[in-house]
Amino acid sequence: MEAPTVTALQTLKALVALQEIDVRIRDLEKDRQQIPARMKEIDKLLEEKHHELSEEKNQLAEVELARRMLESDLKAEKEKIKKWEARLNEIKSNRDYQALSREIEAARKANLGIEDEILRKMQDIEDLKTSVSQKEEDLNESEKSLLEERTELKKKLDSLNADIAKEESTRAESLGQIDRRWLAQYDSIRKRRDGVAVVPVLDEHCQGCYMGIPPQQYNTVLRGEQIVTCPFCHRILYYAKSLEEMSEDKA
Numbered sequence: 001m002e003a004p005t006v007t008a009l010q011t012l013k014a015l016v017a018l019q020e021i022d023v024r025i026r027d028l029e030k031d032r033q034q035i036p037a038r039m040k041e042i043d044k045l046l047e048e049k050h051h052e053l054s055e056e057k058n059q060l061a062e063v064e065l066a067r068r069m070l071e072s073d074l075k076a077e078k079e080k081i082k083k084w085e086a087r088l089n090e091i092k093s094n095r096d097y098q099a100l101s102r103e104i105e106a107a108r109k110a111n112l113g114i115e116d117e118i119l120r121k122m123q124d125i126e127d128l129k130t131s132v133s134q135k136e137e138d139l140n141e142s143e144k145s146l147l148e149e150r151t152e153l154k155k156k157l158d159s160l161n162a163d164i165a166k167e168e169s170t171r172a173e174s175l176g177q178i179d180r181r182w183l184a185q186y187d188s189i190r191k192r193r194d195g196v197a198v199v200p201v202l203d204e205h206c207q208g209c210y211m212g213i214p215p216q217q218y219n220t221v222l223r224g225e226q227i228v229t230c231p232f233c234h235r236i237l238y239y240a241k242s243l244e245e246m247s248e249d250k251a
């Protein structure tokens, strides 16, 4: 697959372009990576808020039921006392009269306790109703903004997916211009060197590891007749000016 017409400079230029595409893809992927986590977080937050609200509504219903039961107990107890009071008038024996009077007194006292309990329940109902309506209001508000955010995230995700697909197709096209040997070298260095496999030289130094390059190798890089790798970090080296001149020649 060696293409003899491809010069070292052309290969370097294609490698630099490929690296630019790869850096863009990496950045896009980094942006994309954060989106599903936030979407999940939003879903969880909304679910929690709905759950909290429904828990409190259940609690309110329970307290309301308890209050109704207490009220019906109270009503039954009051009717019982009324019957006992009617019976009092028919009792002849003083002892029986005293006994029933004491029963009535005890029942009245118990009813006071039930009434207190009903008042406490009414206060609880009041408090729960306030809290439920606050939670409903809060949910309405936050749900609106969270759903908006979620819609935005979905849009962003779609657009990132489209951008990445576009970059990947450009990448696939650009691969054809690069000799396989250098492509393999590029890929292997890129993996080891955090995505940067092709670097410029400046003042006799590699701009990847900043080590000085021996003069003979440095001159070879400047001439651009063959591809040189850094003896220290093994990145592919290029001389920026010769690539620029090459672009100008083309233009």
Ligand SMILES: [Zn+2]
Residues within 6 Å of the ligand: 206, 207, 208, 209, 210, 211, 230, 231, 232, 233, 234, 235
């Ligand atoms: Zn280096």
